[in-house]
């Protein structure tokens with residue numbers, strides 16, 4: 697198991713070249729946020745925008761359109777009941793994140809099912825939050841596991857994989873990942889990242905200041921933006937997104953008791969700039 701350190705940020709975060717435009721930094725689609733959990737979609741969208749994705753679209757409940765636009769006008773919004781538009785945009789993007797505050801109602805399941813039927817092998821998929829209960833309750837196969845990254849916390853991993861929290865050892869987790877060929881970011885006070893048949897990563901810089909609703913939604917957005925824009929080795933791009941999220945939280949926690957997800961988002965552009973080599 698490899699320990700994540702600052703070195704990974706220097707490796708992955710490269711300066712932006714001059715002859716570029718928004719299309720060079722990746723297109724992200726976030727399918728998230730029902731009426732109750734609108735904040736999850738707003739946090740995921742904000743972190744994807746501030747972490748530097750070229751274009752970010754959010755398919756969400758109509759309840760969230762105005763607040764999302766007001767907070768992050770850089771993000772584009774799609775009514776998630778507009779199937780035609782959602783399918784069109786789904787086909788155009790590089791990375792799709794689904795699940796943050798998606799809810800476990802019928803619409804959540806049909807969005808997941810339609811996405812699985814539309815996604816192609818050239819795209820990357822991130823599954824978070826409600827996606828795990830939806831997948832545990834319904835028979836639905838992940839279409840391209842090698843292109844899929846799961847970001848469960850321990851309880852979500854238990855529900856999805858059947859491995860109880862007390863049994864979530866490196867060996868048991870790695871075995872499950874090798875068998876299924878997806879990548880798992882297993883979030884906890886000491887997050888682990890398991891890749892199929894590759895060495896895993898361990899994150900030891902997390903702080904209890906991160907134990908607040910919305911922390912994971914923010915991580916998911918950062919991850920989507922990193923995968924969309926950085927061309928380095930996939931495992932390093934994933935490791936650097938996870939490291940950066942806690943690195944900023946730790947900076948905030950030196951002076952503040954809570955690392956508010958919205959504050960982590962605000963710090964992203966500056967901290968990323970400092971790591972450009």
Ligand SMILES: NC(=O)C1=CN([C@@H]2O[C@H](COP(=O)(O)OP(=O)(O)OC[C@H]3O[C@@H](n4cnc5c(N)ncnc54)[C@H](O)[C@@H]3O)[C@@H](O)[C@H]2O)[C@@H](O)CC1
Pocket residue numbers: 732733734735736737795796797798799824825826827849850851852883884885909910911912913
């Ligand atoms: N502002 C918002 O709109 C928010 C929306 N959220 C969304 O709400 C939905 C439900 O997510 P929740 O995770 O809150 O609820 P869940 O019901 O999925 O699970 C949370 C429970 O799991 C247990 N648990 C055990 N180990 C844990 C660990 N390492 N980390 C976290 N929990 C652990 C805790 O007892 C906790 O109450 C998700 O779709 C999520 O994205 C949350 O992100 C909270 C903020």
Ligand SMILES: Nc1ncnc2c1ncn2[C@@H]1O[C@H](COP(=O)(O)OP(=O)(O)O)[C@@H](O)[C@H]1O
Pocket residue numbers: 825848849883884885886887902903904905906907908909910911912913914915
């Ligand atoms: N005590 C802690 N120490 C370190 N990191 C923590 C701690 N508590 C939570 N975190 C981190 O905060 C995030 C929480 O994610 P998650 O539970 O999915 O939040 P949410 O769904 O509310 O957005 C994860 O990245 C997790 O590793």
Ligand SMILES: [Mg+2]
Pocket residue numbers: 824825849912913
């Ligand atoms: Mg979560």
